[in-house]
Ligand SMILES: NC(=O)C1=CN([C@@H]2O[C@H](COP(=O)(O)OP(=O)(O)OC[C@H]3O[C@@H](n4cnc5c(N)ncnc54)[C@H](OP(=O)(O)O)[C@@H]3O)[C@@H](O)[C@H]2O)C=CC1
C-alpha cells in the first residue's frame with residue numbers, strides 16, 4: 010500500500026511552533042507582518058498569495074499584498090522594493106515569481122534587504138544554502154520538501170534523488186539541501202536527453218517542472234518516494250506535475266496535490282517571517 014505523505018500534518022506541526030512565537034512577539038507589542046509583492050496575475054502566484062494571507066489572518070499575523078500591473082517597468086518596481094526595505098511595518102516579504110519578461114530578476118534580487126528576504130532570493134542568503142550552511146533563510150518550497158521528508162522519516166543519506174526542474178525557487182536550492190543530507194542528486198530539465206530513464210533511477214523523485222501531470226507511470230520505478238511540487242490548474246482544478254492515479258500504484262509514498270507540498274510552503278514562509286521578526 011502506498012503511504013500518503015500529507016502536507017497537512019506537517020503544516021499542523023509547524024503551526025504549533027509559529028503560534029507560540031507569534032504570541033510571544035505580540036506580548037512585546039510586535040505584530041509580525043508579511044509583505045507579498047505580486048506582479049501580474051499568474052494563477053499559481055495568486056493562489057499562493059491568497060493562501061498566505063488567509064494563514065496570516067488565522068494565526069494573528071499581518072499581511073499586506075502589494076499588487077502591480079504586469080506592465081510595470083524596472084525602475085518603478087525597484088522603487089517599490091526599496092520602499093519595502095524601509096517600511097518598518099513589514100518584517101519580511103516575498104516577491105512572487107515568475108516576474109514579467111521586461112523585469113531583470115537578478116537586479117531585483119540584489120536590492121532586497123537580506124534581513125527581510127524570507128524566501129531567500131538575495132545572493133547573500135542563497136549563497137549560504139549553496140555552501141551547505143543552514144543557519145539562514147531557505148527558499149520556502151525547498152525547505153517544505155525537506156520538512157516533509159524529515160517528518161515522515163524518509164531516509165535520504167545515500168539515496169538517489171532525482172529532481173525535475175532547475176529553478177532558483179525549487180530545483181537548484183533543493184538539490185543543495187538534499188546533497189547536504191548526503192543524497193546523490195541528479196537535476197533534470199528540458200534539455201535532459203532521456204527524462205524517463207533518469208527518473209526511473211530515483212529512490213526519491215521530485216517533480217518541480219510546472220507541467221500538469223507530466224510524470225507518468227513509465228517514468229517511475231516501483232517503490233519510489235514521489236514528491237510532487239507542481240501547482241497547476243486544469244479545468245479549474247488544482248493538479249500537480251504527477252499523474253497521481255497512475256503513479257500512486259507504483260510509488261511507496263507520494264504527496265498529494267492539493268494537500269501536499271503547497272500547504273507546507275505557506276507555513277514555512279510564516280515560520281521564516283516569525284524567525285526574522287524575533288531577530
Ligand atoms: N507546492 C509549492 O509550494 C510550490 C509549487 N510551485 C510549482 O512548482 C512548479 C515549478 O515552479 P518553478 O520552479 O518556479 O518553475 P519554473 O518554470 O521556473 O521552472 C521549471 C523547471 O522545470 C523544467 N522543465 C519544464 N518542463 C520540463 C520538461 N518537460 N521536462 C523536464 N524539465 C522541465 C524547466 O527546465 P529549463 O530550465 O530547461 O527550462 C525548469 O528548470 C510550478 O508548477 C509552480 O507552481 C512552485 C513553488 C512552490
Ligand SMILES: Nc1nc(=O)c2c([nH]1)NC[C@@H]1CN(c3ccc(C(=O)N[C@@H](CCC(=O)O)C(=O)O)cc3)C=[N+]21
Pocket residue numbers: 053054056057060061103104105106107128149150178240265266267268269270271272273274275276
Ligand atoms: N518567489 C516565489 N516563491 C514561491 O514559492 C512561489 C512563487 N514565487 N511563485 C508561485 C509559486 C506557486 N506557489 C504556491 C504555493 C502554495 C500554494 C497553495 O495553494 N497553498 C495552499 C495549499 C495547497 C495544497 O493544498 O496543496 C495553502 O497553503 O493553503 C500555491 C502555490 C509558490 N510559488
